[in-house]
Amino acid sequence: MTDSASRPFLPFTRPSIDAESIAAVAEVFRSGQLASGPRVLAFEAALAAYVGGGREVRVMTSATAGLEMALEVAGVGKGDEVIVPAMSFAASANVIARVGARPVFVDIDIETRNLVIDQVSAAITPRTRAIMPVHFAGLSVDLDPLYAIAARHSLRVVEDAAHAIGSAYRGRKIGSFGDLVVFSFHPNKNMTSIEGGAIATADRDAAAAFERYRFHGIARNAEGEIDVLFPGAKSNMPDVSAQVGIDQLKRLDGFNARRRALAYRYFEEFAGYDRVVLPARGDEGHSWHMFTVLIDFPAHGMTRPEFQKHMAAHGIGVGVHYPCIPALTYYRSQGYDPEATPVAARVGRETVTLPLFPAMGDDDVPRVVRALKAVLG
Numbered sequence: 001m002t003d004s005a006s007r008p009f010l011p012f013t014r015p016s017i018d019a020e021s022i023a024a025v026a027e028v029f030r031s032g033q034l035a036s037g038p039r040v041l042a043f044e045a046a047l048a049a050y051v052g053g054g055r056e057v058r059v060m061t062s063a064t065a066g067l068e069m070a071l072e073v074a075g076v077g078k079g080d081e082v083i084v085p086a087m088s089f090a091a092s093a094n095v096i097a098r099v100g101a102r103p104v105f106v107d108i109d110i111e112t113r114n115l116v117i118d119q120v121s122a123a124i125t126p127r128t129r130a131i132m133p134v135h136f137a138g139l140s141v142d143l144d145p146l147y148a149i150a151a152r153h154s155l156r157v158v159e160d161a162a163h164a165i166g167s168a169y170r171g172r173k174i175g176s177f178g179d180l181v182v183f184s185f186h187p188n189k190n191m192t193s194i195e196g197g198a199i200a201t202a203d204r205d206a207a208a209a210f211e212r213y214r215f216h217g218i219a220r221n222a223e224g225e226i227d228v229l230f231p232g233a234k235s236n237m238p239d240v241s242a243q244v245g246i247d248q249l250k251r252l253d254g255f256n257a258r259r260r261a262l263a264y265r266y267f268e269e270f271a272g273y274d275r276v277v278l279p280a281r282g283d284e285g286h287s288w289h290m291f292t293v294l295i296d297f298p299a300h301g302m303t304r305p306e307f308q309k310h311m312a313a314h315g316i317g318v319g320v321h322y323p324c325i326p327a328l329t330y331y332r333s334q335g336y337d338p339e340a341t342p343v344a345a346r347v348g349r350e351t352v353t354l355p356l357f358p359a360m361g362d363d364d365v366p367r368v369v370r371a372l373k374a375v376l377g
């Protein structure tokens, strides 16, 4: 075997939870206040301070729940269309379908893996209500022209910023500006609250609406009596999760700096190697949620699952983020054709995610790249 065989398996990602945050969670358990309480309020305040821009921030149990309520609050429903990139996690499109609207897929750029702005303009119809850009792997979408298009056509923008907590666009933090910006704190993301999500917005009415959407549609009248204004969801964040998020947020900038250093190490190790298509380098605002490369598997006489098995034999975990959404069974059944967005279709076939997380050692990147070169031959 290789130099990797004697070392522990390197997963493609792993959260960094320290003893301090485990102790802080134990304290929450001892307090007896496990569901939404003071820690949720503290987490929301800390997130608002972190993203800046005087934003309202509300947390919920996942980005998926957040994206869905953002669409509802934006008034998106039956008969409406929402423009979304064809390569993202399926949740980006699923939430559009779940509110009764139709996802309209646009293609992505081969390097940034973000939606192509010109295609957004071309996809607008009288039914378009919103655009959902996805900041893939933490590299910001080119938001100025996107918001200009949205303004020209009176469209809402729901940013899927699941990968982009701590990212910036032209020096401005994602979430510090814009319409409705949704983050994820799933354990695979740059920071975690076990499961969790947050919405940042300047819209105070929307923020008040999110409090109702995430908790049964409940509102209280002036006397403090409970009323229900609509059948809301049950997606309020527990205090245990919020405490994890509070501790993670303190470490986020350090995590992201480490991710960036590791990503740059990948570029060094891959210099001059032409069997993989590398992602765009971006700038300081890139938070490097993932390092994904494209490989023409048939040209190397193997399938992607075979490649993953060979890498696993070298002790290295490899992920797939993401298949082209229109290629998935549900979307095919709705009449979508992945070849209508050829770059997304290609990325969906060729992409693999290499290990990238803050606790990786300095020699892990060279080890991954040596294994990949050995496997591709």
Ligand SMILES: *Cc1c(COP(=O)(O)O)cnc(C)c1O
Residues within 6 Å of the ligand: 061, 062, 063, 064, 065, 088, 089, 091, 092, 134, 160, 162, 163, 183, 184, 185, 186, 196, 197
């Ligand atoms: C992870 C992810 C989501 C969903 O986040 P959850 O918090 O797991 O619901 C949505 N969109 C993208 C692009 C993601 O990567």
